[in-house]
Amino acid sequence: MGKQELSLEIVEPEAFHDFMEVMSDYAPQVEHLVCQLGFGDTDAAQIDQLFRLLHSIKGDASMCQVRFVVPFVHALESLLERLRSGEVAYEDSIGDVMLLVMDRLGLALEALENHELLDDLQLPLLLHALNGTVESPVGELLQHCRQLVEQITGIPLHAMAPEAPVDAALLASRGDLAFFRLLAVQFEQRLPQFLGRTERNLALALEASRQAPGVVDDDQLEAAVYMHDIGMMLLPESFWLKNGRMSELERRQMAEHPGWAAGLLERMPAWAGAARMVAQHHEMPDGRGYPLGLRGAEICDGARILALVDAFEAVTLKHAHRGLRHSMMRAIAEINASERQFDPLWLARFNQVIRLRLAACARRPAGG
Known part of the structure; x- marks a missing residue:
């Protein structure tokens, strides 16, 4: 997907400001719910609440014409739906993907607001990789999540030798x-x-x-x-x-x-x-x-x-x-x-x- 398809621009300044305001409320809620999943609270109500929150973000992004946010959040909804349906069991890498993608969107919004370059964020590549992860076969989904986390962070997560203590x-x-x-x-x-x-x-x-x-x-x-x-x-x-x-x-x-x-x-x-x-x-x-x-x-x-x-x-x-x-x-x-x-x-x-x-x-x- 090319950069132009992501509409990396502020279409309506006032609407963009409104979306930034609501995201300041949404983002901590997403973070809290994902962290609760990581702490073992994976009941259906928790997952449903997170799904509804993502749907609200997507709707507000569309209404405020912050269009590049929509496909990312839609992909996260699809990933969560596979978890909600019981197709796959929760693993930290799923939460990592959700948090890191939301973080990257936050950085992109701040860069747009401050009229900074977005090239370093590599949003088109990230969206392509995220969609590939979400659409991967059930037996490969968790491995694709881990690979996506490695791509975003630059840190391979394979098992390594213990770190040497510093005296x-x-x-x-x-x-x-x-x-x-x-x-x-x-x-x-x-x-x-x-x-x-x-x-x-x-x-x-x-x-x-x-x-x-x-x-x-x-x-x-x-x-x-x-x-x-x-x-x-x-x-x-x-x-x-x-x-x-x-x-x-x-x-x-x-x-x-x-x-x-x-x-x-x-x-x-x-x-x-x-x-x-x-x-x-x-x-x-x-x-x-x-x-x-x-x-x-x-x-x-x-x-x-x-x-x-x-x-x-x-x-x-x-x-x-x-x-x-x-x-x-x-x-x-x-x-x-x-x-x-x-x-x-x-x-x-x-x-x-x-x-x-x-x-x-x-x-x-x-x-x-």
Whole structure:
């Protein structure tokens, strides 16, 4: 199906705004119901409620002339109908497909609203693959769902070897690093949602770095992980978990926070590498980042890793109510749908790290 058939445009601005408003109500309801299915609540009433909700989204999209949404939601209805009829038993991959497709539609709606390019979202390819999945024979449906999830996230879900544990306590026991870690832990204790983020970010960063041994110094990267958000402590708390658009003044203030932490590290000669990582971790390969608008090779490898870790943590935190596995899937899918913001080589390595983590989640017993 060609792009023009999806009508990726705003036909009637006021109607589009109305649809965005109702989607802000619909999307959390879909998410809640799908997550309930994942938690074992697969009774007929739950599935019927989800089916009616999808039908309402499709109807409102058609009425508001947001036509590209209709075939995606219709396909999800068809997938749910196969579940509702008892043709196939629920598996997490079915819920993953539903959540990830809804997420991709949400990203597309936001991009249209902000007059941004939609090419990275690859909607025509996604629709083609979704229709193929929905129409697959009953014996192949679940496998097709798993393959579609892999296509959306960029993460193969085949069984993998267990992830290697990271002994962060030993790394943090050394002089300066212990001090940096103390600052990071003090910051995370300012909000309940932040608890544990220091160790999560450290583990992710080191695992990503070790996908290319010797490229990034582990000690410098560790220091950068601890210090990269310390400058946020000088901003109002309203900035820390802000959703939606920032004002121009807020953007200028936000752009200053990497420099504050980097400045502290620069005053310690042993940590010049970490200072550079912290200063650059919001830069982007295409020059659209901040604070300096650096491009490509001007951005150091440690900063490229830190950018991925920071984005992954932000999205998983925002969607933590989905449960660990679903929030990870949402985060890696969004990162891969925004690939121009990240270095492609490090994105591929980061995908491998998340692949291992998702495999580890799959091996855990239910409720574990």
